[in-house]
């Protein structure tokens with residue numbers, strides 16, 4: 001079967017401080033993400049999805065009542081695999097690679113409007129979930145969306161470019177209940193736009209949607 005494994009963080013645990021502390025990453029990566037991996041492997045063993053790619057596991061388990069627990073864990077594994085790469089030390093701000101900046105300006109009304117709308121999606125997600133920057137494969141347009149719990153754009157047929165985890169486990173140690181401040185720090189200081197561009201330009205990533 002396809003074994004889910006916890007990827008190492010692409011930076012030291014304290015590399016994102018003070019915007020995301022080592023303690024947050026220790027728990028979020030080492031405990032929460034690990035739990036999705038462990039539970040996902042338990043649920044996959046002997047299931048009809050056990051030999052699929054992770055992308056296909058997410059897509060084929062979505063919306064099926066009997067596979068909901070499996071979906072929750074494999075989707076959260078997919079989400080967090082990307083989430084660690086969507087951040088880097090000294091990231092964020094307006095340092096958006098040219099091709100992407102142009103596209104954001106064309107489709108979303110400019111970089112500042114994008115940031116405001118992305119943050120609003122994260123703040124407006126009631127309870128646990130994610131805020132996303134996606135591309136619609138049919139229209140080619142960029143869009144902002146939000147999803148509850150482990151749901152992601154892949155399950156909804158969209159091309160995922162950027163996501164921010166707005167579960168409390170992502171910010172409560174550093175920001176307590178101040179989710180807007182966490183989203184602001186994510187956008188201004190953490191986003192790894194090089195990875196967003198890599199996804200935007202990847203045919204394989206596009207075709208998986």
Ligand code: FE2
Nearest residue numbers: 032165167170
């Ligand atoms: Fe998380």
